[in-house]
Amino acid sequence: METFLKRHHLLLILLCYFTTTFSLFAQIHWLIFVLALLCIGWRLGIYFGRLAAPSVMVNRLAAILGAALLMGVVFSQGLFSAMMHLIVLGYTLKFLELSARRDINVFICTGLVLVAVFYVFETSILMALWGMVLAVLHLALAMSLYSAHLSQHRQAKYLGRLVLVSLPLALLLFLLLPRLPPMWKLPLQNQAKTGLSDTVNPGDIAELSRSSELAFRASFAAEVPAPNERYWRVMTLDQYQGNQWSQSQSIKNAIDVAQRGGHFNIEMQGVMQAYELILEPSYQTWVPSLAVSQGRANRANLMANYTLRNEIPIGQRTMLRLQQFADTKMHYIDLTMARQNTLLPNTGNEQTRAWAAQLAAQSGSTQQKINQVLQRFTGERFSYTLKPPPLGPQQIDDFLFGTQAGFCVHYAGSFVYIMRLLGIPARMVTGYQGGEWDPEGGFLTVRQYDAHAWAEVYLDGRWQRFDPTAFVAPERVEQGLELALPNEFLADDPLSLLKLRSNPMLNQLYLAMAQFDYLWAVWVLNYDNQKQFELIKRWFGEVDFFGQIWLFIGLFVATIVFMLLWHLKPWQRVRLSVEDKLLLRLQKRFKANVGERQQGETVTDYCLRLREEADFSPQLAAQQRANLLKFAQCYNALKYAPLREQQRQETLDQLRQLLRGI
Amino acid sequence: MRNTVAPILSQLNQVVLGKEQQVELALVCILAGGHLLIEDLPGMGKTTLAQGLATTLGLSYHRVQFTSDMLPADILGVSIFDPQQQAFHFHKGPIFNQVLLADEINRASPKTQSALLEAMAEQQISIDSETYALPEPFFVIATQNPLDQAGTFPLPESQLDRFMMRIELGFPDPKAELAMLQGQQFSEVTKVIDVAQLLLMQQQVKAVSASESVLNYLLRLIGHSRYNATYPNPLSPRCSKTLLQAAKAKAWVAGRDYLLPDDVQAVFPAVADHRLGLLGGPQASGAALSETLLHAVDPLV
Structure with a gap:
């Protein structure tokens, strides 16, 4: 019964199983692995003849119990996870009943579905290649099962050819198959949120600055903003509680509204500049944007503080198309906002309060006073550092009059604090500043160490940006963190590849890899309806949705036809002569009765056999038997004798008549 | 004649x-x-x-x-x-x-x-x-x-x-x-008959026409013995020539002026048995080999 399942088949099955499940390790509940150990143990027991194969009842019972148990454990993780676990469970339990080819078919198909699931979770190029390896492993299993008569070398060659042949089809499907939105909601894995968080302590952004992870990349339809204009606003923090900056309840409410699709309507002014973001997964909903931007196609919704929120957390590399209206002023303020943005704890930081009171008592315009505050950061002994000394409970006092060394949050926080002491509405803005422009690839790379905090002050009827960091360390804003703090930049990460970039060759390599990764993100991961539409438009002109479907069907059929032609090569086929066609008809007539002509049997022998074995109606038997012999003679004459054209025609007619008479 | x-x-x-x-x-x-x-x-x-x-x-x-x-x-x-x-x-x-x-x-x-x-x-x-x-x-x-x-x-x-x-x-x-x-x-x-008649008959045998498809079949038979590990002694070109002559004679004796695959098959065991079999081996092996060869190659393509 199990003769078809050889040792190397079992090894391949195990290899497929382990590579696939370990690739999904993070998503799979540990119970599955316990179950896998049991099942594989049993399977090996059967293989070595120590254990009997489980009965059908046992199998069913195991399946039902396993499913029930697993559902109980993972159901809270959402439908997608539950379904995935069901598939993995089937994949695992299949070890108990690998008794027929059909079982291995099921195993292979399940494995391929799991490879598809793997692609849901992993999006990088390397992982894509690995997924292909997994798929090929399963195909190799099928190959070794169904082409056992071929040598392994031939099997590998054949498999390689099949995979190569299927690639153009896959590409066609990918490029042109009309895309429907997914019918399920992807689960948000239990991943930690990354990037900027909702509250900011003075040390937070300095912490983020130690990471060289990608935050997002951007490309611009027209020109790139100058380095000191690259302020990517992520969120505004309007509440200070003496030790940290956070979002007030009204902002939290606004975020809630925006995540459910609410859009703050303002009239955009001036020239529009379109740009695209490829966001790395942050598992949060914020979207970095240049002031003032709006999303397209309702994916990123504008809020009253002029920041954007996505409707779902960014759990995968996501592309967003945004439009910036640089001339639009941030006018919006309401009473609650005005109040909230001047609110401070009643006590604390007495030195600063005294200094602010002194400032307030001076004559001069608000603008002059603001300048005076900023001048203080340049004029005195303030220093910009990633490792500021710790601050006591009176943070602002300690910083302004004590340590005088800090990172952007320290400066922005103190500035906003003083503004509020002066009665001017002010808020802290966190986001990213700068980024590395790759002129060849045409995209801007923003990493976590570009995280930044600055201030916005409501002045002259609009929110205006003030960045105190630009006064203490202008090179941070102009050239980025690496040049601003050459000694502290990524100091905790001595092996960071980014540090090797002083070597021109490595730098070149790094840039090439980054470009490739960017293209992958833009053209593969975020190849959506719109990109598809643009592509089709470029190749085939304007096509509507149904046109696209027809186009797809047409191209698909054309590809299939091309591949069939390539495979069958009809132009190389031997053309059947008339007598051969007649012979085929004769064979067809007697197929059920006697059978076809056998390999190596001549036509004469075949006709003789028909004469002996076929059932004829009694009246016509003699005539038909005679005709069969004549048929063979005529056929042989036509095929092998040198006949003149006329003779040939006559014999052919005779052959036709004989066929009718048989 | x-x-x-x-x-x-x-x-x-x-x-x-x-x-x-x-x-x-x-x-x-x-x-x-x-x-x-x-x-x-x-x-x-x-x-x-x-x-x-x-x-x-x-x-x-x-x-x-x-x-x-x-x-x-x-x-x-x-x-x-x-x-x-x-x-x-x-x-x-x-x-x-x-x-x-x-x-x-x-x-x-x-x-x-x-x-x-x-x-x-x-x-x-x-x-x-x-x-x-x-x-x-x-x-x-x-x-x-x-x-x-x-x-x-x-x-x-x-x-x-x-x-x-x-x-x-x-x-x-x-x-x-x-x-x-x-x-x-x-x-x-x-x-x-006398010798003159015999020589005449031999000439007529040589004149039997062999169409391309029959020659093709003959070559496929010979070729199969060469490119297949089953046959220890592949058939020589002399054998293919001999096979054609013998088949022609067979066709002539059967009263035909053209060669059929049937003729080739009829003489094939007699022509090929002693060439296919291993020397000193069991004599039946040559016969069995020519039998499998005839079954392995189809006269029509």
Whole structure:
């Protein structure tokens, strides 16, 4: 019964199983692995003849119990996870009943579905290649099962050819198959949120600055903003509680509204500049944007503080198309906002309060006073550092009059604090500043160490940006963190590849890899309806949705036809002569009765056999038997004798008549 | 000329009773101009068939009984010093006949066996730097005992390849044997045709047309034996030539001017068995191999 399942088949099955499940390790509940150990143990027991194969009842019972148990454990993780676990469970339990080819078919198909699931979770190029390896492993299993008569070398060659042949089809499907939105909601894995968080302590952004992870990349339809204009606003923090900056309840409410699709309507002014973001997964909903931007196609919704929120957390590399209206002023303020943005704890930081009171008592315009505050950061002994000394409970006092060394949050926080002491509405803005422009690839790379905090002050009827960091360390804003703090930049990460970039060759390599990764993100991961539409438009002109479907069907059929032609090569086929066609008809007539002509049997022998074995109606038997012999003679004459054209025609007619008479 | 085929066959069938197929093959072999090897146990009628064939076709023949102490000169002839003319004079041996009946050829030593080589291939012999042409036509009809019989030297492959056909007679069926015992065997063998007629027949055999598809089939048969590990001894180009000649003769005997795959199949075992089989191996293996070969290659494509 199990003769078809050889040792190397079992090894391949195990290899497929382990590579696939370990690739999904993070998503799979540990119970599955316990179950896998049991099942594989049993399977090996059967293989070595120590254990009997489980009965059908046992199998069913195991399946039902396993499913029930697993559902109980993972159901809270959402439908997608539950379904995935069901598939993995089937994949695992299949070890108990690998008794027929059909079982291995099921195993292979399940494995391929799991490879598809793997692609849901992993999006990088390397992982894509690995997924292909997994798929090929399963195909190799099928190959070794169904082409056992071929040598392994031939099997590998054949498999390689099949995979190569299927690639153009896959590409066609990918490029042109009309895309429907997914019918399920992807689960948000239990991943930690990354990037900027909702509250900011003075040390937070300095912490983020130690990471060289990608935050997002951007490309611009027209020109790139100058380095000191690259302020990517992520969120505004309007509440200070003496030790940290956070979002007030009204902002939290606004975020809630925006995540459910609410859009703050303002009239955009001036020239529009379109740009695209490829966001790395942050598992949060914020979207970095240049002031003032709006999303397209309702994916990123504008809020009253002029920041954007996505409707779902960014759990995968996501592309967003945004439009910036640089001339639009941030006018919006309401009473609650005005109040909230001047609110401070009643006590604390007495030195600063005294200094602010002194400032307030001076004559001069608000603008002059603001300048005076900023001048203080340049004029005195303030220093910009990633490792500021710790601050006591009176943070602002300690910083302004004590340590005088800090990172952007320290400066922005103190500035906003003083503004509020002066009665001017002010808020802290966190986001990213700068980024590395790759002129060849045409995209801007923003990493976590570009995280930044600055201030916005409501002045002259609009929110205006003030960045105190630009006064203490202008090179941070102009050239980025690496040049601003050459000694502290990524100091905790001595092996960071980014540090090797002083070597021109490595730098070149790094840039090439980054470009490739960017293209992958833009053209593969975020190849959506719109990109598809643009592509089709470029190749085939304007096509509507149904046109696209027809186009797809047409191209698909054309590809299939091309591949069939390539495979069958009809132009190389031997053309059947008339007598051969007649012979085929004769064979067809007697197929059920006697059978076809056998390999190596001549036509004469075949006709003789028909004469002996076929059932004829009694009246016509003699005539038909005679005709069969004549048929063979005529056929042989036509095929092998040198006949003149006329003779040939006559014999052919005779052959036709004989066929009718048989 | 074809009307003489029937009388020849009927006379031979009365000499060797109940062996129509083998008799026809033997005639086909002669018509195709090939040498014939008849192999069977002693007393099966090998020599009778060979003699009958020679007589019926009106050929001069000489029978040589091969023994293990036989020397090449016993077959080819010998140069003897003539004291009167003070010169060596060549005395022609039994090979200078249109038919040489080499009885029990595998009893002779290899040296003697190979003396036949040149004669069979070139239709001439060379002795003492003199070359003597053999008569036209020239046939070697050899009989041999199965190799597992005591006191035999197996024929080398090179010599086996020079025999167009090897046929086995086999035991007669009871009816034929009964007829033999009742004395119905024809003892008076007479000449049916003469040499000129035989040569004419051979020419007509050569004129049988072979279409491309039949030649293709023949080549596929031969090729299959070469590119397939099942066959220890692949068939030579000489074999393909021989096969074509034999098949043509078969077609001609069947009354056709063109070759059919059936003809090729009919002569194939006789032509190929002794070439496919392993030397010294069981004799049946050659027959089995040619059988599988015929089944493996389809006459139509």
